[in-house]
Amino acid sequence: MSLTHLNARGEAHMVDVADKQETRREARASARVSMLPATLALLAEGGLPKGDVLATARIAGIQAAKRTHELIPLCHALMLSKVTVDFTLDSAKSCVEIQVLCRLNGRTGVEMEALTAASVAALTLYDMCKAVDKGIVIGDIQLETKTGGKSGDWQRPEEAAAVEQTSVEPSRTEPSRTEPSPAATAEPIEATAGQAAPAARGDATVRVLFLAELRERLDLDSLALNLTTLSQATVGGLKRTLALRDPQLEALNDTRVLCAVNQDMVRDDHPLNAGDEVAFFPPVTGG
Amino acid sequence: MTQVANEASRAFSVSIQASDFDLRVEQDVLTRGRGDIGAVVSFTGLVRDFNQRPDVVALTLEHYPGMTERSLERLITEARERFPLTGVRIIHRVGRLEPGDNIVLVLVASAHRQAAFAGCDFLMDHLKSRAPFWKKEHTATGDYWVRERSSDREALERWHPESTVTAEGEAVSPLVEQHKADDSLAEASGEERQSALATPKFSGES
16 A cells, blocks of 8 residues: 555655546545534524525535645646535534535546535535634544545445444434435435435425434434425324324324424424424423 | 523523533622622532432433523523513533533522522423423433423423313423513513513412
8 A cells, every 4th residue: 555646755746647547436525513502503594694604605615626626736637527515404413514425537536526625615614603603613524435446435434433423312414324214215205314404495395303212212313304295284294194104103193292393392283384393302301 | 502692681591511510600690790689599400310210320411402592591581571580590411411410500580589589490390391301311220211200290380370281281281382472582671571570470389
């Protein structure tokens, strides 16, 4: 094993890729931006002073991917064929997960582009939120997968993912490595992934959260559901649809299970609208 | 940490945090520069080493970020509608805690002791049954989620004698009780609230 960016004399050099064969290459990278719950709530509501944070951070990430060769000294300029930057708001861990995908047909890998996009999207989130929360932490900037090229495919080992799941059970986020939970396999239900909150506002999806004992019992922490699949756009209609898709979600009909929509306690007749956050949870036991 | 961004309501604040708190520091902050506070009542909740099982070695507190803060702010608004309070500080810890650790602080200030005692009692009773927190206890023989207690439910109901609670709706109704009034702490004018106050409804042991 050797470092390709060093020549025989140990000096930095740019690798000549002219003779390498063009292959389809793809890389996924992620980053985590941890913030105060109140900041995350503001971000979700679009209440931050600089405006639409996630849309801005997405554009910043895409622009950064295209300019990676200007930032990282020995990187080649690439003709990227696709860059996506997605965000998942994780209220349980009070953070935003950033997932980036970069793709091209070319002679060199796109890991640096994916990592740069994740980094700059994270920095932009910080810039957009720093007025209300200077303590935001950017962390876990990492490659998740890469495919194509001479060195072949690579995937982040599973145990690395397990380590970060020690404390209060986190969301399952990265779509690339998430095993679909039993409840997430029915077709119109998707485990909440890259297309989370911001995209959800545009179409007719609601985000459904399961908290505390309920989450552990169902082995499910969140899902996204299109409102058009409901017989009735109410909490009761949502419960009926979920129970039909997955019998274990009958548990939501237990009278002890509580429901909040956009963080207000509601009853079954409460109407649902696109972009709503619905949470189901057991009786509370704080204090 | 959620603090209502209004200088007049700086005296009414809520924090959800993993770190410990210091009662003396919090009381100093609450009363500093205030000549109108005649009484401060505090309640501190601690982790016991026995609960549903006798050998609790730790517990993990989970909350619903955003909603938890808002629900506590609403409870403060409700308490201010009932009692002439001049300051409230609620701190609730989350994450892993061990026996002897602080869990919750409710600090209530008023001109006179009765309102401070009653306000603190009201806030704790409501926090127990209405704020979205969940405890998971860890013992040598396994982990489990703590079940709600009927005594907490009864403690809440004594504040709401007018609401008839059916057996079926028991777990739901006190929680669902929506606070339709303006729930912004920032806009609760102290004077107006106080002058509108009836005698505290609290009538001792039920």
